[in-house]
Amino acid sequence: MLDQSYYDKTDAIIQLRGKEERFLIPIIQDIQEAYTYVPPELLDYVADKLNISEAKAYSVASFYENFSFEAKGKYVIRVCDGTACHVRKSMPILEALTENLGLSKRKHTTDDQLFTLETVSCLGACGLAPAVTVNGKVYPKMTPEKMLSLVEQLRKENE
């Protein structure tokens, strides 16, 4: 159960954006920005406010890769697997991370809620390939070794 503050925040977001179907995506984007994920209760709540069905809202939200219905880790690591990064070997970075963090194709967030690992099709930073972002900050020309030491550093900061 979410406490009232979540609904108040959502009300404020809806108020700001507008109560029309076309604002559904911006509203869920704002919710995700506020909480790093979209709590299912809030999606249903928004659907009700915008006068669309829950199934429709879920349909839209689940279509787009950016939306997550599960809480994400403190650090969201996104490995770029765009063409340029792929050609310059981004997959070994992903593999190293997956192994180091104990994640899998279905499991994206570590049990300690510290890291979430995602891939992204192209960050548009192809000149810096292979690129990785951590919470939006771009790390250029990564290697598996550099990546793992970054993860280690972040771990230490949180001990």
Add this chain to the structure above:
Amino acid sequence: MGHMTIDGRHVEFSDEKNVLTVIRNAGIDIPTLCYVSELSTYGSCRLCIVEDDRGKTFASCSEKPRDGMVIYTNTPRLMRYRKLILELLLAAHERDCTTCVVSGSCHLLELAQRLCVDDVRFKNTREPQPIDRSSAAIIRNPNKCILCGDCVRMCSDIQGINAIDFAYRGTDALVTPAFNKTINETACVGCGQCRVVCPTGAITVRNDVMPVMEALADRNAIVVAQIAPAVRLALGDKFGLPKGTNVMGMIVNVMHRLGFDEVYDTTYGADLTVLEESKEFLERLSSGSGLPLFTSCCPAWVKHCETKYPELAQHISTCRSPMGMFSAVIQEYYKNPEKNEGKRLVNIAVMPCTAKKEEIRRPESKNKGVQNVDYVLTTEELASMIERSGIVFDKVDIESADVPFGIGSGSGMIFGVTGGVTEAVMRRLNQGHDRTAMADIKESGVRGMEGIKEFTYRYNGRDLSFAVVSGLANADKVMEEIKSGEASYDFVEVMACPRGCIMGGGQPAKSGPRTRTARYKSIYETDINTQIKKSDENPMVTMLYEGLLKGKTHELLHRNFEEAQREREAAEQ
């Protein structure tokens, strides 16, 4: 207007909305899996692909006819594409065709056979999904879904419910309620229209045949069935009879042979409804409160109104549905030891409707906490019982329905079509029953297959305003107008299924415009052939009011709100 060349033949066209229609009108049944003419064009199955004289391919469902077009519908190349598309669909489909409920009527299977798909080279790698049996009306098996979206568009565009929709994308795409909830957790009203348009066995009617068979075999049970008006016009479809044939007599005979002790006609129940609903209407008219009066025959509509427009729910008539009234009466009737011969009563209703399966479970439908109807069988299920029994349907004799509930009026009969309830009430309001009066009513605007009909009818020096609606998205339009004050009516009839019960969710599927028209015509023909036109002139009904119903009209014919209240309170604790 214009002409085009289809496979070398010259074809005229007028205002057809797409090339596909022109091709079909030219006598070529080009295959489709996602094209339902009354739904918006989705264009996902790509089977209706054709090519022009320059070898350019395009989907005919989404191309406007243009004068001078030259198209080919059956080149080897197109055949290859279609076959491969079907192969791909079959590869991602749970292919238990031999044991699938819809095997005989599966559109996907039919096309696969027609297009000679003789091998499926790819493995099904879709992640198995749980089967959703939570609804009393339908069963969803996502593993058979081919993502054509027909059910989604039906549920949202035509019915305005949108209980299910696509989720995710690509090969992960699914048709599902939000967050993979089960159907009973959604606003689904059980209308079953999704199942009507589903080209595979992904959505099917919940099957209650087995417990009925058990009851029929039980010597200590007296099994009684009632047959709704629309059932008799559709059952013949399953046995190859001409569309719209009224097979009531055959149904009675075959059901007796199956072991039903008594077979009654729901038309009789409809007559009771006309009397009660007219009475309520007149009361509301004279008090001036509670108008407009909404009809309550359609359980899908009742549920929709309660969920979406709770503030308008008090406008819904307190009457039970014809099935509801009738089953309560039957139950009361068989309380008499002389009638029940010491056996337990099993009360069956054969309906064109899947939502009725939910209606009988509602507290308002019960008496003293007991369901009046034990099982609702849809037309489809009755057909399957007959098939299972081996009785050759088109060879059976005809029989009339059993007394004392075997006689219904024409008014009761036309309940099966949109406008029927309203017309029956109008006949009741009208004092006389001469041919002019009946013709006036017929011409008032109450008839026709449009989704929303509005008209006025003069009664007692006053113009009464009527709205007759079918399809819940249409109902939403009318409700919004009522809420905003844009429109005001005295009487609103709503049937959830477009065109009424003749096209109900429990009727044999694969029914296009031709079936629709045939059933529509047939129901009014039955009315014409019925001597008694008005419900109040049905002598068996009058007898009932003087006998069994004395002092019990409220208890037996109106919805049991006390029961509903009790259940709500129990649930809250």
Add this chain to the structure above:
Amino acid sequence: MRLENRTQLDMLREDCVRRRNAETRRILVCGGTGCLAGGSQQIFEKMKELTAAYCGNHDIQVEFGEEIAHTGVKKSGCHGFCEMGPLVRIEPFNYLYLKTNLEDCEEIFQTSVLAGKPVERLMYKQDDKVYQTEEEIPFYARQTRLVLKNCGHIDAEHIEEALAVGDYQSFEKALFEMPPEEVIRIISDSNLRGRGGAGFPTGRKWTQVAGQKEKTRYVVCNGDEGDPGAFMDRSVMEGDPHRMIEGMMIAAYAVQAKEGYIYVRAEYPLAVKRLEIAIEQAEHLGLLGDNILGTDFSFHLHINRGAGAFVCGEGSALTASIEGKRGMPRVKPPRTVEQGLFGKPTVLNNVETYANVPMIIKNGADWYKSIGLATSPGTKAFALTGNVNNTGLIEVPMGITLREIIYDIGGGIKDGKKFKAVQIGGPSGGCLTEDDLDCSMDFDSLKKIGAMIGSGGLVVMDDSTCMVEVARFFMNFTQRESCGKCVPCREGTKRMLEIMERIVHGEGQMSDLDELRELADMIENTALCGLGKGAPKPVISALNGFGDEFREHIEEKRCRTHVCQDLLTYKINPDKCKGCSKCARNCPADAITGELKHPYVIDAMKCLKCGACMEGCPFGAIYQE
């Protein structure tokens, strides 16, 4: 301050020019996504500190402003030379410093800003020659930068900078001197073709929208640059947002639209921020809003952020997404020009197309046609990436050859390797090989050889790239991004990917190639949208150009580039092997045999390719091939 009329705009512009000219020194630190990632923000801060410290109170001007000689420190948009970032440019000398560190700032400031001398060690070098100015560097010298002219040279977060270099002049000209039909006529005459993919004539699109009965119209900008390896549009949005906005305003005026939408992909937060600032500043000046410059023309601009769906680059999917729906393409007709956004006639062009518009209005159709080719006039921006020496954003006249791009601008293949292929126009663009190096880069020539410019990504691949694996990669991309609506794309690409995976894992059969072609033919001819139709292209063009490599993978279970792990075999170098038997003991499959103190051998048939032998070998005698 709201501008009420044309005179006030002209006065403001003159003022901006004057103030810009007063900046006797300009330090432009690149603030594009690439350079920011390299730490340019800190360099920018440092330069501000240095300016304040050295120039005293009167001279220093950190933000745009006073009308006295001073040094301006600017955070510019992307220069396009991302490989060499962070970049710092010093005007008026146009020195370009590459790979700048925080520690270099002091020296740059002392030597260049104060003394006007170059710091050669930070400058571009090629064949021992030092290139002092940006304009001399071969990477830039061979380009024709029209659309990207201001990118990297102005501070994109200040509208005054944009006004000073002439942004909004063309809009002003159109609004006051031309009826809408005239604007459309010029665009039509110029033969400007849409830069987003197939090259549909922009003028024809506008004409069709202007001719619709429905009077509510929309102007939409496709900034959903989703092709992997493409970032031209991002650079325009980040580096010169006002130019694109001006193009949209001209389009809106031409078709009499009152509302416009810019759809930007989610991965471009900086572009969104810069656009938001630009719109806000334009609104503040009254260049956007109601009754612009006192006329009865009103135009409002909105930004929609994408949410992670490649397919939204397709027109009808993009408008569906703006409407708050699933971004799935719909059947056409009706076309977007008839019933686009919210069911109304809609002009939908991409960022680069709009950015071309102002200069056409300013200089005329004939001038525009004098650049590039008659059938494909103007320039095209490409994102040059992959195994090439100079990666980055380039702008060249249409008709240039691929060879010129790769060797003259790109400086040839990295690490002296051999050129193998170029993937052009994203996953569905096509694969160009050595034979195509002299092909003219324009819409029609590329179409003839079965490729397309697409959005303009150029990913260069050298001979260490496995084309089969690359084809699998693209197939994986299109499959993952398929919206799932139509059967050919949803189910067909899935099966093509399965086959490609089989092949790179060494489990392919020759009949798989027929199956690939069969599926591709069906998908190309039956899919609902352009993305679906183009999905099989990377596989088919790789198959056509590099059929041998496919055959090797299947028949010989061999990957000549050693990229496909499953096709590698482990071998023991007999010269290095001391016969210690450790590998044989480590091997879980008993695939290694030998005699102590003699070289061991691996039985390839038994080998599981786990790598345990190689990991454990104390002499480094085991290798992969």
